Amino acid sequence: MARPLLLGLLGLLGLLGGPHAHGHGRTLRFVTLLYRHGDRSPVKAYPKDPYQEREWPQGFGQLTKEGMLQHWQLGWALRQRYKGFLSASYHRQEVYVRSTDFDRTLMSAEANLAGLFPPNGSQLFNPNITWQPIPVHTVPEAQDKLLKFPLGPCPRFEQLQDETRRTPEYQNESQQNAPFLDMLANETGLTDLSLETAWSVYDTLFCEQTHGLVLPPWASPETMQRLRQLKDFGFRFLFGIHQQAEKARLQGGVLLAQIRENLTSAASPAAPQHPKLLVYSAHDTTLLALHMALDIYNGQQAPYASCHMFELYQEDDGNFSVEMYFRNRSDQAPWPLALPGCPQRCPLPEFLRLTAPVVPEDWARECQLVNTAPDTEVVVALAVCGSILFLLIVLLLTVLFRMQAQPPGYRHVADGEDHA
Known part of the structure; x- marks a missing residue:
């Protein structure tokens, strides 16, 4: 009796919210x-x-x-x-x-x-x-x-993820949850737990709880709530937080x-x-x-x-x-x-x-990695400066060589100079 009632309610909601209600x-x-x-x-x-x-x-x-x-x-x-x-x-x-x-x-x-x-x-x-x-x-x-x-694979997306890990929001979240993640690692036996992988623990516990299995004592309602928040943060890490528009273009x-x-x-x-x-x-x-x-x-x-x-x-x-x-x-x-x-x-x-x-x-x-313009400009500038410095050294050495090559007592006499 309950199932036909549910289906009837679903049908009514579908009709009330359907496209025929737009005028x-x-x-x-x-x-x-x-x-x-x-x-x-x-x-x-x-x-x-x-x-x-x-x-x-x-x-x-x-x-x-x-x-x-x-x-x-x-x-x-x-x-x-x-x-x-x-x-x-x-x-x-x-x-x-x-x-x-x-x-x-x-x-x-x-x-x-x-x-x-x-x-x-x-x-x-x-x-x-x-x-x-x-x-x-x-x-x-x-x-x-x-x-x-x-x-x-998308190298530029991976680069954006590395940049996201360096944002203040990610760093603060990581610092605040470090003790909690250590507790999870100890209770679950997982050695690679992070802000990005904690979702897997929540997913497992959620499925077990949904199907009536008894969770371990450490998986309290408070722990489940915090895991859910970390799962949401992990999703936002993937597609947002930093350069969301560019991430969207790649995802x-x-x-x-x-x-x-x-x-x-x-x-x-x-x-x-x-x-x-x-x-x-x-x-x-x-x-x-x-x-x-x-x-x-x-x-x-x-x-x-x-x-x-x-x-x-x-x-x-x-x-x-x-x-x-x-x-x-x-x-x-x-x-x-x-x-x-x-x-x-x-x-x-x-x-x-x-x-x-x-x-x-x-x-x-x-998706290809971008060669940043500042790095290229620095390389070019260093090359130019090195070339100029090399030419100055060559010029200086040439002048010194010519000065040393002049005979002792030699003095240049200008045209029209009086001789005594």
């Missing part, structure tokens, strides 16, 4: 979704962890039954939100789904599609199965330059560039047939990198099955606008998001103009 004279033309995978097992255990991989039915980093249900519910809510925009049944020309090459993201996309497009009529291939196979595309992890963050701006291209293509009347719905199934770091590039990150979490929505509308005057929403709770309608400098209903040209500074022109070139 008359507007047409929804295109939607891009970026969502995080559902609930999973820990990515790894720490050395002293009493719960090793054998505790998890499918091993580390795998989607759980709770995660499957979360994405099925998200797919069902999306079906209600975009009712009347998407066809009632699945049509391959309308939908394109891409995932990172991880079991949990691939399976999340499949569970989501099961809720979004349950088969009916002629699409039922087995009356006992209310599911149909729908393609989910991917590329090998090593070749993924769109959804798996941080993107690399989230790459995905944003593809989203901008998708929006522009969907708004072009001369474009070939374009899908109505384009979906990316990825990770919390993907969402965070995108939010940092859009400059809309305010510390909000990206929980399991959270979803960022881009909706492209054609206004009654023929112009296009972009609206963004973020769904991070299943019991509430998606939150509206506004790009800094633009209203929540942002004209497409303005959206493109405001996001252009964080879109790389040539990612591979921008």
Whole structure:
């Protein structure tokens, strides 16, 4: 009885917060979704962890039954939100789904599609199965330059990270947390704990706690809260704190560039047939990198099955606008998001103009290390000074040699001088 009630509530929220609530004279033309995978097992255990991989039915980093249900519910809510925009049944020309090459993201996309497009009529291939196979595309992890963050290898990004480690904010955070990190290292058995790796301890403990496992005494609520803060700091270290705009060009701006291209293509009347719905199934770091590039990150979490929505509308005057929403709770309608400098209903040209500074022109070139001009100038200046000094020494030696070569008692007599 509780499950139908929950689904009914989700449907109502989807309709109330859906694109049909925006008024008359507007047409929804295109939607891009970026969502995080559902609930999973820990990515790894720490050395002293009493719960090793054998505790998890499918091993580390795998989607759980709770995660499957979360994405099925998200797919069902999306079906209600975009009712009347998407066809009632699945049509391959309308939908394109891409995932990172991880079991949990691939399976999340499949569970989501099961809720979004349950088969009916002629699409039922087995009356006992209310599911149909729908393609989910991917590329090998090593070749993924769109959804798996941080993107690399990128020497300039690594250089920026080194510079971030030297900032006062990072140094202060490191100093303040040194005793806490020492305690963690002692309790977990990890020898390489830092501000950048403490997230892994929080992730493991969070997953264990979520699934009803008893945490060790040292993992108190205060410890968990501090670990959560360190996890957030680690994410900000990756994509912000120092030179955020340049980091965005090397990270989230790459995905944003593809989203901008998708929006522009969907708004072009001369474009070939374009899908109505384009979906990316990825990770919390993907969402965070995108939010940092859009400059809309305010510390909000990206929980399991959270979803960022881009909706492209054609206004009654023929112009296009972009609206963004973020769904991070299943019991509430998606939150509206506004790009800094633009209203929540942002004209497409303005959206493109405001996001252009964080879109790389040539990612591979921008990833190369920059030869700083001051260093080059110093080398040139030293070379010039050395050359001048060498010439002065040669000149001085020449003068001294000529003076020593003159015979003793020789005196120059000027023309017309009187001789006595």
